Amino acid sequence: MSRSLLVLNGPNLNLLGTRQPQVYGSATLRDVEAMCRAKGTSLGIDIDFRQSNHEGVLVDWIHEARGRHAGLVINAGAYTHTSVALMDAITSVELPVAEVHLSNIHKREEFRHRSFISKVAVGMICGFGPIGYCLGIEALADHLGWRA
Numbered sequence: 710m711s712r713s714l715l716v717l718n719g720p721n722l723n724l725l726g727t728r729q730p731q732v733y734g735s736a737t738l739r740d741v742e743a744m745c746r747a748k749g750t751s752l753g754i755d756i757d758f759r760q761s762n763h764e765g766v767l768v769d770w771i772h773e774a775r776g777r778h779a780g781l782v783i784n785a786g787a788y789t790h791t792s793v794a795l796m797d798a799i800t801s802v803e804l805p806v807a808e809v810h811l812s813n814i815h816k817r818e819e820f821r822h823r824s825f826i827s828k829v830a831v832g833m834i835c836g837f838g839p840i841g842y843c844l845g846i847e848a849l850a851d852h853l854g855w856r857a
């Protein structure tokens with residue numbers, strides 16, 4: 710398997726940097742993508758970075774990741790807290806997953822404390838803003854036994 714990771718973003722993350730900066734910071738999704746690509750380059754990893762507002766599209770992309778990517782970094786947005794479909798898709802492809810959230814979901818409303826993604830992820834990083842994506846890439850690279 711080539712050194713390639715899929716970085717998936719769920720609903721409303723296309724709005725990053727345009728609203729609610731007190732919660733999600735001022736970086737745009739393009740900024741986050743640039744950070745992920747820089748981290749990938751430094752570790753010799755190809756990064757496929759995507760965002761969709763549609764649950765079924767995210768499910769399709771997870772299915773397509775099998776055989777193309779060695780693992781997934783995912784911020785599923787609000788689907789984190791609701792989507793059995795995303796959880797099942799991750800289980801079905803048998804790829805290691807690093808779950809990422811910009812905000813500390815455990816400091817926030819009760820409904821954000823439950824994550825269906827955490828049940829099938831290797832681990833989860835939350836509360837550190839966009840750097841969390843870079844930490845997720847590094848953590849997966851280590852999990853996969855890749856060395857820079």
Ligand code: CA2
Pocket residue numbers: 720721722724725726727728729733784785786787788789809810811812813814821
């Ligand atoms: O903290 C995170 O990364 C979240 O996954 C973000 C989701 C939220 O539903 C999760 O509970 C935690 C929301 C993403 C929405 O992003 C926006 C960004 C700017 C303006 C409006 C929404």
